[in-house]
Amino acid sequence: MKIFIHVNALTGGGAEQVVALWATEFAKLNHDVTVIIRNDGRPITYVTSDDVRVIRIGPDKGNKVSKYICRLREARRLMKEMRPDVIIGVLNNATIEAYLASRGLGIPVINTEHNTFDRPASAKMPLSLKIKKFLINRLYSHVTVLTTADKDIAAKFLKRLSLMPNPLAFEPLSTPEIIDSKEKIVLAVGRIDVWHCKGFDLLIEAWAKSQHPGWRLKIMGGGHEQSFDYLKGIARRYGVENSIEFTGYTTKPLKDYQSASIFVLSSRYEGFGLVLIEAMSQGCACISADHKGRQREIQQDAGIIVDTENAEQIADAITLLVNDDKLRRELQEKAVERSKEYLPHKIAARWDAIFRDVIK
Numbered sequence: 001m002k003i004f005i006h007v008n009a010l011t012g013g014g015a016e017q018v019v020a021l022w023a024t025e026f027a028k029l030n031h032d033v034t035v036i037i038r039n040d041g042r043p044i045t046y047v048t049s050d051d052v053r054v055i056r057i058g059p060d061k062g063n064k065v066s067k068y069i070c071r072l073r074e075a076r077r078l079m080k081e082m083r084p085d086v087i088i089g090v091l092n093n094a095t096i097e098a099y100l101a102s103r104g105l106g107i108p109v110i111n112t113e114h115n116t117f118d119r120p121a122s123a124k125m126p127l128s129l130k131i132k133k134f135l136i137n138r139l140y141s142h143v144t145v146l147t148t149a150d151k152d153i154a155a156k157f158l159k160r161l162s163l164m165p166n167p168l169a170f171e172p173l174s175t176p177e178i179i180d181s182k183e184k185i186v187l188a189v190g191r192i193d194v195w196h197c198k199g200f201d202l203l204i205e206a207w208a209k210s211q212h213p214g215w216r217l218k219i220m221g222g223g224h225e226q227s228f229d230y231l232k233g234i235a236r237r238y239g240v241e242n243s244i245e246f247t248g249y250t251t252k253p254l255k256d257y258q259s260a261s262i263f264v265l266s267s268r269y270e271g272f273g274l275v276l277i278e279a280m281s282q283g284c285a286c287i288s289a290d291h292k293g294r295q296r297e298i299q300q301d302a303g304i305i306v307d308t309e310n311a312e313q314i315a316d317a318i319t320l321l322v323n324d325d326k327l328r329r330e331l332q333e334k335a336v337e338r339s340k341e342y343l344p345h346k347i348a349a350r351w352d353a354i355f356r357d358v359i360k
Contacts, residue, residue, distance in 0.1 A: 001355060002032045002082060006075070006098040007090040009037050010044045010054065012222070012249070014166070014274040015090050015114040020046035021167045022088075025348040027051035034082065036075060036098075045251050068097075075101035085359050088112060089140075092132040099139060108141035108358040112164065115271035116291065117145070117153040120308065123197060123268055141358045146272040147294040162354050165298075166274050167347040170254060172281040172339050178258050179283040179332050184215040186318060187260035187284065189253065189275040190267070192223025192231065192246070199266035199289060199309070200231055206266070206314035208238035212322050215243070220256055222249025257282035261328060262321050265289060268308050273298060277342045280335035285328045287317040302334035 003026055007019045019035060026033045027049050035048060039056035048054060055078065058071035079087075079102055087102060087109045089095025095111040102109060117133055119125045125133075134157045137143050144164035145151050151163050173179065186207075190198035200219060207217050217240075219231070228246055235241040250256070257263075263279035265288040273295055279286055286303035288295040289310070296305050304321070306313035321328045 001086070001359070002084040003034070003355075004079070004082075004084040004087045004098070005033065005035045005090065006087060006094045007035065007037055008094050009040070009042045010035070010046045010048075011042045012045060015112075017046045017169060017274070018114070018166050019090055020048050021169060021344050022348070022351070023052040024049040025167070025344040026351070028345075029348060029352070034078075034084070036078065038071065071097060072101045076105075079105055079107060083107075086110065086355060090114070092129075092136070095140070096132075096136065110142040110144065110354065110358060111137055111140045112144045113137075113150065113154075113271070114146065114166075116269055116294070117150045118292070119269050120291075122309065142354060144354070147297050149291075149293045149297070150271070160358075162350075164350060164354070165342055165347065166272050166277070167344040168277050168281055168339055168342040169274075170257070170278055170281045172336050172343075173258075173283050176333075179329065182261040182283070182332075183259045184322075185260040186212070186215060186217045186262040186264060186322075187220065187256060187279065188217070188264050188266060189220045189256075189279070192219075192221045192227040195223075195227060195231055197268055197270075199268050201234055202268075202289075202309060202311045203264055203266040203314065204231065204234045204238060204240065204244065205311040206264075206318060207244065208240045209311060209315035210318040210322070212243070212318060215322055217244045218247055218256065218260065219244065220247045220250065220253060253278070254282065257284060260284050261332075262287065262318065264314065264318070265295060266314055267291065270294060277339050281339035283332045283336050285321050285331040286335055287314060287321070289314070299335075300338060302338040303331055 010016050023033045034053040039058045039060050057074040058067050087098050089098045089111045099109045142160045144162050235244050263284035263286045265273050265276050269291045288299050289308045290296045290305045304317045
């Protein structure tokens with residue numbers, strides 16, 4: 001089967017990392033896979049297997065309109081030449097481009113949603129995003145969502161719909177030695193510029209309220225200087241700046257997960273939590289702020305669930321895991337086992353069922 005995957009880039013974001021995993025796994029199943037990305041100068045940080053084509057389209061100069069038209073033309077030319085059996089769009093804007101470029105060619109287009117279909121009152125969904133999710137999604141041959149919570153919402157508007165969790169990027173720990181060698185580190189991961197979504201302000205407040213003698217909090221993720229300054233200001237206000245480390249963005253986070261004993265997902269809302277299953281796979285005892293059942297579905301009993309926007313509960317959970325070695329070890333081992341449900345080959349098998357449904 002010939003598969004096109006349209007995505008803005010293979011750089012930085014969780015959805016882009018997922019594309020690289022999908023493409024590599026599809027190629028292992030002997031599919032002919034092509035990833036289409038924008039020619040906007042961004043480097044490729046998520047590498048696919050050698051069996052996957054990666055093609056950049058569109059000019060690197062010009063105004064937005066001319067670039068957009070050129071990308072559509074190039075995408076359509078590739079579709080006519082290579083005749084893919086199916087097109088997977090990743091994130092709404094890339095899928096819209098793929099849909100427009102493929103009109104009249106008879107190629108089914110699947111949109112993959114990578115964030116929630118609802119948000120809390122503190123972070124209302126923009127009207128433009130509502131239109132894409134609840135109206136434009138009706139144009140596609142199929143739509144995938146990340147959790148049962150989102151499937152229940154989307155099913156009220158969309159008929160051609162499937163649940164498709166994200167795949168795990170790391171091999172789960174196979175030996176206990178790494179758990180034995182973990183350090184007194186509590187880890188959080190996410191883009192600093194979206195600190196409100198990620199709840200990093202709440203996490204810093206919780207860190208100040210918790211009991212953690214000898215432990216450090218590491219917040220790993222990239223962002224602009226003003227975002228770092230804002231969060232560091234909160235840490236200074238609570239008097240915990242000396243026990244918090246902002247490590248910045250890294251393309252190789254594996255050792256950070258392996259050294260951390262505890263992981264905290266403090267997000268106000270989260271479509272899935274790719275970093276959660278990564279932390280679970282490397283033996284972190286996890287604390288997750290649960291946005292309407294989404295993180296509970298992923299983590300189940302392999303960690304502690306707290307309410308969103310509740311610094312007190314996060315603080316209590318940190319204190320509990322810091323002080324209870326037996327519980328921490330139990331949750332670390334459970335997390336590794338639970339993460340195996342998201343291994344790439346298991347996710348690829350679910351994709352094959354969708355392909356059979358849309359290609360008739």
